Amino acid sequence: MIDTPFFNIVQDGLVLVEDKIRSQADGHNLTLAAALNHLLTSGGKRIRVVVTLLAGGMFHADQDRLITLAAAIEALHTATLVHDDLIDGALIRRGIPTLNAQWSPAATVLTGDFIFAQAAKLAAETDSITVMRLFSETLATIVNGEITQLFSSKWTANRENYYNRIYAKTASLFETAASAPGLLCECDRATIELLRRYGYEIGMAFQIIDDILDFTGEQATMGKPVASDLRQGLITLPALFYLETNPDDPILMGLLKSNFCDEDCINNLLASIRNSGAIHRSMDEARQAVSRALEALHQLPDGRERQALEDLARYIVEREI
Numbered sequence: 001m002i003d004t005p006f007f008n009i010v011q012d013g014l015v016l017v018e019d020k021i022r023s024q025a026d027g028h029n030l031t032l033a034a035a036l037n038h039l040l041t042s043g044g045k046r047i048r049v050v051v052t053l054l055a056g057g058m059f060h061a062d063q064d065r066l067i068t069l070a071a072a073i074e075a076l077h078t079a080t081l082v083h084d085d086l087i088d089g090a091l092i093r094r095g096i097p098t099l100n101a102q103w104s105p106a107a108t109v110l111t112g113d114f115i116f117a118q119a120a121k122l123a124a125e126t127d128s129i130t131v132m133r134l135f136s137e138t139l140a141t142i143v144n145g146e147i148t149q150l151f152s153s154k155w156t157a158n159r160e161n162y163y164n165r166i167y168a169k170t171a172s173l174f175e176t177a178a179s180a181p182g183l184l185c186e187c188d189r190a191t192i193e194l195l196r197r198y199g200y201e202i203g204m205a206f207q208i209i210d211d212i213l214d215f216t217g218e219q220a221t222m223g224k225p226v227a228s229d230l231r232q233g234l235i236t237l238p239a240l241f242y243l244e245t246n247p248d249d250p251i252l253m254g255l256l257k258s259n260f261c262d263e264d265c266i267n268n269l270l271a272s273i274r275n276s277g278a279i280h281r282s283m284d285e286a287r288q289a290v291s292r293a294l295e296a297l298h299q300l301p302d303g304r305e306r307q308a309l310e311d312l313a314r315y316i317v318e319r320e321i
Contacts, residue, residue, distance in 0.1 A: 006308035010053040013067060017049050020071035024118035035099060035111045039078050043094040048177040049074045055195055056181035058305040065126050065184055072122035073177050075115055080142055082112035130183045134176055141172045154233035155259045157243055166207040174203025194296045201293035202313050208286040209317060211236035215273055227270050241278035286317050
């Protein structure tokens, strides 16, 4: 977790959420408890949890139900990471071995399934049918996005495809993290829509920044190869901006035609993108999304929770790996 003022406001809640998630393995196979502990102690920003706790705090949500909701959202996120790492063949996340680096594919899949099941159980324990419906819709959106990415998004240089993909992958769960507390508190539709818009915009900005860092970061700090998305055939915003201003680049065009790029190709293209204006333009787009998030947030009740959500939104475009 990150030591910042907006995280510190909900520090006690963050501890309760982690305890709640760990307790989901009680009475089950001890290996599942070990897996949950490994996943929770391997780091992570817990930004979705913070959004949920702050949004719920803004409307004075019942603490126990809010903790349960935040635990459901973080458990869902954790389960998607378990399956993503297996799908991608990732052996390291945040500098720590993934589950699939240590276990068989079958054991990894089943562990992810268990966490999904417990996340759904937690969502049900909020005793809100609308929250449960939103939770299931979000899970379906995430899985549909992953299937689409596997079968039709590789080597696709298309803005609409990119935005749909990062919405499914990231922004949909941020939407839920922000708007579900409003449902829990039975806020009016206009308020829930403002919360949803805030979550959507910071979620889109969060993923755009991740995609920028995939080009500008270093493997030692990222825990994965630089330009890892490009290596997997995923064309993200910096590469899309570069393509728009350099449509005749022989390396990029060759990559899109052959659906293959060796190490020299990756390194040359990486240097070209870094030296172009593509990174700057991508940053501008992330900042615009945060500005839209703040516009929605400023129509919600003032107070320390709203200020913390403002600070969190700004942090998203200022963070470093």
